[in-house]
Amino acid sequence: MPMKGRFPIRRTLEFLQKGETVFKKSVQIMTVNYNTHGDLSEGARKFVFFNIPQIQYKNPWVQIMMFKNMTPSPFLRFYLDDGEQVLVDVEGKDYKEITNHVKMILGKSDKVLEAEALAKMELSNPANFGPKKYFLRECFSEVEGQVPHPGFVPLPKEMTGKYRAKLAAGSDE
Amino acid sequence: MLRALSRSPAPVVSLLSPRAAVLVETVRGRKSRTDPKAKSKLGRIKTPPPVDPGEMVVLKQRYTEYSLILRALRLEFKEQMLRKKYEEEVGSVAEERAKREEEEHRSLMALNDAENLRMREIREQRMQQEAEAAELKKRDADILRQQELENYIKEKERHILLLQEEAKDFITPENLDQRIEEALDNPKNYNFAIDKEGRVVKRTAFQR
Numbered sequence: 001m002p003m004k005g006r007f008p009i010r011r012t013l014e015f016l017q018k019g020e021t022v023f024k025k026s027v028q029i030m031t032v033n034y035n036t037h038g039d040l041s042e043g044a045r046k047f048v049f050f051n052i053p054q055i056q057y058k059n060p061w062v063q064i065m066m067f068k069n070m071t072p073s074p075f076l077r078f079y080l081d082d083g084e085q086v087l088v089d090v091e092g093k094d095y096k097e098i099t100n101h102v103k104m105i106l107g108k109s110d111k112v113l114e115a116e117a118l119a120k121m122e123l124s125n126p127a128n129f130g131p132k133k134y135f136l137r138e139c140f141s142e143v144e145g146q147v148p149h150p151g152f153v154p155l156p157k158e159m160t161g162k163y164r165a166k167l168a169a170g171s172d173e
Numbered sequence: 174m175l176r177a178l179s180r181s182p183a184p185v186v187s188l189l190s191p192r193a194a195v196l197v198e199t200v201r202g203r204k205s206r207t208d209p210k211a212k213s214k215l216g217r218i219k220t221p222p223p224v225d226p227g228e229m230v231v232l233k234q235r236y237t238e239y240s241l242i243l244r245a246l247r248l249e250f251k252e253q254m255l256r257k258k259y260e261e262e263v264g265s266v267a268e269e270r271a272k273r274e275e276e277e278h279r280s281l282m283a284l285n286d287a288e289n290l291r292m293r294e295i296r297e298q299r300m301q302q303e304a305e306a307a308e309l310k311k312r313d314a315d316i317l318r319q320q321e322l323e324n325y326i327k328e329k330e331r332h333i334l335l336l337q338e339e340a341k342d343f344i345t346p347e348n349l350d351q352r353i354e355e356a357l358d359n360p361k362n363y364n365f366a367i368d369k370e371g372r373v374v375k376r377t378a379f380q381r
Contacts, residue, residue, distance in 0.1 A: 073296065086282065086285060087285075087289065088285060088288075088289070089288070089289045089292040089293070089296075091292060091296060092292075092295070093292075101285075101288065104281065104284075105281045105282070105284065105285050106281075
């Protein structure tokens with residue numbers, strides 16, 4: 001399948017998962033106003049081109065809207081839960097600076113993210129067995145090194161019950 | 174033993190009867206309702222396992238004690254967990270967390286505002302410089318335009334003066350007769366050549 005678009009790497013999972021900005025729960029809408037021409041809007045354009053897909057991937061429930069050529073200078077606007085609007089001026093900034101700034105003011109900090117990841121891990125204990133949908137393994141025979149299920153691999157004759165019974169009966173006689 | 178039993182207040186039947194087995198709803202298994210009994214099981218009489226009454230009494234008491242203790246422990250732990258969860262979500266811990274988060278949010282917003290202010294200063298300076306440059310350019314263009322206008326007017330005036338000079342030699346109805354006589358009196362000979370340096374050569378080779 002041919003690659004689509006100018007920088008098809010933007011469509012890869014690896015690139016999307018590299019995004020670090022996870023917004024706080026209070027952020028509902030993000031709006032980007034920028035211009036298609038002009039030096040001062042260059043950073044904003046690059047931000048929209050490269051970083052917006054990453055942000056949307058990490059925050060699927062945040063609505064992101066882009067407006068082109070509506071104002072002379074570019075800016076970002078965030079609309080929070082309680083009606084507060086946060087304005088971020090972006091004129092002349094580099095796209096990396098913009099990402100860092102946004103992450104600092106409205107993103108979850110590294111500590112919080114780690115705590116959340118830990119809590120999520122605690123829910124799925126690998127020591128539990130059950131349906132494949134919820135747990136890793138269903139039966140202990142699926143673990144490497146254990147006796148496999150006789151349904152898939154027949155047991156060696158010495159371990160079967162009827163052979164042992166025959167032996168016992170033979171030795172009794 | 175029976176006398177000891179009759180002294181205890183609990184009814185005898187419950188003491189003697191074995192513990193209720195685990196409730197299992199009748200499961201059909203492999204055979205359906207209409208299948209006949211297996212040949213090897215035709216004469217089978219199912220008897221429950223034998224029960225020793227003395228042992229049963231003691232066991233029952235012990236089991237009730239044991240299950241009581243275990244159930245108490247289990248409920249105790251459950252209550253602890255629930256309390257912790259409640260505190261986390263609704264109680265004091267949650268309130269402190271909310272307050273802390275609000276403070277952080279406010280400080281971050283202050284940071285953002287400071288940043289915006291800084292950008293605003295820079296932008297205003299830049300706009301000012303651009304305005305000044307535009308003003309200068311406009312003034313220069315004005316001056317240029319003015320000069321062009323003046324040049325144009327001068328040129329036109331020169332043309333008018335030239336024309337005025339030439340008007341003196343024009344042929345009017347009054348001069349007509351006089352000019353005709355003059356022209357007839359002075360015939361002009363245009364039959365001459367001119368070389369690159371501008372020297373006039375009156376001698377002609379070919380003459381009709």
